[in-house]
Amino acid sequence: MVGTVTTRDNRAPEAAPHRSGALNGVLSVAAALGASHLVAGLVDPPSSPYLAVGKSFIDLTPTWLKDFAIATFGGADKLVLLLGMALVLAGFGAAVGALARRDLRLGLAAVSLLGVIGVAAVLTRPDTAAVGVLAPLAAVVAGVGALVLLHRRRPPRGGGVEVGRRTALGVGAGAAVAAVVGQYAVRSSVDVNASRADVGALVPVEPLAPVPTGADFAADGGLPFITPNAEFYRIDTAFSPPRLAASDWRLRIHGMVDREITLDFEQLLARPLIEQRVTLTCVSYELGSDLVGTADWVGVSLRDLLAEAGVQAGADQVFATSVDGFTASTPTDVVMEVDRGAMLAVNMNGAPLPLEHGFPVRMLVPGLYGFVSATKWITDLELTTYASKQAYWTPRGWSARGPIKLASKFVSASSTATGSDYRVTATGAAWLQHTGISAVQVRADGGAWIDARLAADGGVDTWRMWRADLPGLSTGEHTLQCRAVDANGVVQTEERAAPAPDGASGWHTVTVRDGA
Numbered sequence: 001m002v003g004t005v006t007t008r009d010n011r012a013p014e015a016a017p018h019r020s021g022a023l024n025g026v027l028s029v030a031a032a033l034g035a036s037h038l039v040a041g042l043v044d045p046p047s048s049p050y051l052a053v054g055k056s057f058i059d060l061t062p063t064w065l066k067d068f069a070i071a072t073f074g075g076a077d078k079l080v081l082l083l084g085m086a087l088v089l090a091g092f093g094a095a096v097g098a099l100a101r102r103d104l105r106l107g108l109a110a111v112s113l114l115g116v117i118g119v120a121a122v123l124t125r126p127d128t129a130a131v132g133v134l135a136p137l138a139a140v141v142a143g144v145g146a147l148v149l150l151h152r153r154r155p156p157r158g159g160g161v162e163v164g165r166r167t168a169l170g171v172g173a174g175a176a177v178a179a180v181v182g183q184y185a186v187r188s189s190v191d192v193n194a195s196r197a198d199v200g201a202l203v204p205v206e207p208l209a210p211v212p213t214g215a216d217f218a219a220d221g222g223l224p225f226i227t228p229n230a231e232f233y234r235i236d237t238a239f240s241p242p243r244l245a246a247s248d249w250r251l252r253i254h255g256m257v258d259r260e261i262t263l264d265f266e267q268l269l270a271r272p273l274i275e276q277r278v279t280l281t282c283v284s285y286e287l288g289s290d291l292v293g294t295a296d297w298v299g300v301s302l303r304d305l306l307a308e309a310g311v312q313a314g315a316d317q318v319f320a321t322s323v324d325g326f327t328a329s330t331p332t333d334v335v336m337e338v339d340r341g342a343m344l345a346v347n348m349n350g351a352p353l354p355l356e357h358g359f360p361v362r363m364l365v366p367g368l369y370g371f372v373s374a375t376k377w378i379t380d381l382e383l384t385t386y387a388s389k390q391a392y393w394t395p396r397g398w399s400a401r402g403p404i405k406l407a408s409k410f411v412s413a414s415s416t417a418t419g420s421d422y423r424v425t426a427t428g429a430a431w432l433q434h435t436g437i438s439a440v441q442v443r444a445d446g447g448a449w450i451d452a453r454l455a456a457d458g459g460v461d462t463w464r465m466w467r468a469d470l471p472g473l474s475t476g477e478h479t480l481q482c483r484a485v486d487a488n489g490v491v492q493t494e495e496r497a498a499p500a501p502d503g504a505s506g507w508h509t510v511t512v513r514d515g516a
């Protein structure tokens with residue numbers, strides 16, 4: 001009967017080829033990405049659609065999602081984004097394949113859409129060159145080519161399976177090879193590692209005294225006073241760190257200045273080199289989180305550089321731009337404070353800045369959160385006004401100004417049994433850069449505050465480590481809190497605030513148990 005025939009005609013083509021349709025789509029998208037990454041690697045690395053779209057994605061991400069990603073994944077947020085993009089692209093590829101199976105033209109249109117998005121990203125990103133559009137165009141050529149090839153070679157029902165499989169394998173292998181070679185080309189386009197080795201460790205006019213002994217309680221489970229570069233938190237909007245050689249670096253100081261200045265790296269280093277011990281903090285710091293670290297920085301006084309340029313009256317904002325288009329603005333009056341220590345840093349803990357931390361040059365202003373003061377890969381400084389220009393995070397709902405808030409946190413807590421009760425030894429850190437800490441207090445279960453022992457003072461722009469003993473805790477669970485008192489006697493507020501828009505506040509609270 002009619003029913004039987006219909007069933008056969010519908011069922012036969014659907015089972016197996018449907019799956020290969022999705023696979024064809026995924027392979028075509030992979031071919032598109034591989035080819036474009038290769039072409040980008042050869043002509044203009046930042047134009048790789050994968051990187052450019054990733055970067056655009058970051059910039060277009062709503063603030064709540066970005067905050068969530070930083071809070072949830074911390075330093076791994078980039079990896080999560082990468083995996084997320086791979087998943088989205090694989091899903092997109094499967095859809096392309098399904099469309100192509102219905103009508104090849106639909107599939108081709110869909111895969112070309114990837115190229116259109118890529119062209120748009122390349123043309124609108126500040127760090128991409130016009131020649132970079134060749135990369136998304138290569139994506140279209142490779143994606144369309146692969147889809148046509150795979151579609152044509154799709155085995156006719158009941159035969160030719162080997163031919164189809166070989167084509168698929170060939171496209172997949174070609175995509176992988178192109179991606180790997182492209183990545184190699186991206187990495188070797190600028191030899192930043194050689195450039196870092198050239199810069200090496202710089203010798204300041206007056207080297208800092210070593211960190212005083214007893215500046216931390218690392219032996220009791222606390223953090224080391226100096227944060228090793230490899231463990232220093234990283235926060236930025238860069239999908240992958242810009243690769244800028246010191247020899248290609250230029251800094252333009254312009255806007256409301258008497259004399260515009262353009263410096264290259266050698267000219268920067270010809271200025272007197274200063275060294276400062278500074279604790280950097282991210283405004284996204286949440287009570288107890290890791291977005292705070294201390295390093296010894298060598299660089300040049302920013303105040304002196306701006307004085308050379310001659311800051312004009314009314315220029316209340318120092319507007320910094322990085323090579324990848326991130327911007328941050330700092331109040332001019334803070335940068336120009338005689339003892340503030342605003343600097344352009346080139347060394348971090350005795351080594352050239354790691355790529356992730358801004359090689360070759362970054363800005364630092366002790367006492368201000370990173371988003372308003374610590375521009376990495378800095379290439380431009382404009383003296384302007386808050387009224388005329390907004391930095392990256394301002395329209396995204398964060399404060400235009402960002403003095404660091406008084407904070408303290410627990411780092412470790414260990415318990416020791418003492419007969420029928422137990423004792424907890426806690427370590428932690430407290431900071432109010434550029435003011436200093438005079439005391440830290442700890443309490444259990446809302447009881448009386450106990451003064452913690454402060455570690456040796458490592459400098460007014462750094463954190464202060466502390467250690468506290470809480471004896472006589474009864475078996476079971478207890479809640480510990482800490483609070484800091486700054487050098488002026490101001491006590492850290494109990495009032496809780498989320499990081500947005502201008503930094504978290506409140507007392508860090510942890511739970512301890514005996515035997516834990």
Ligand SMILES: Nc1nc2c(c(=O)[nH]1)N[C@H]1C(S)=C(S)[C@@H](COP(=O)(O)O)O[C@H]1N2
Pocket residue numbers: 232233234235236237238280281282283322323326356357358369370371374375376377
């Ligand atoms: N170019 C660039 N510089 C940047 C950022 C950025 O996104 N791009 N983020 C800022 C923020 S929010 C912080 S907290 C510090 C973090 O510096 P780190 O990654 O070296 O710890 O860098 C600042 N400088």
Ligand SMILES: [Mo]
Pocket residue numbers: 235281282283284369370371
């Ligand atoms: Mo930050």
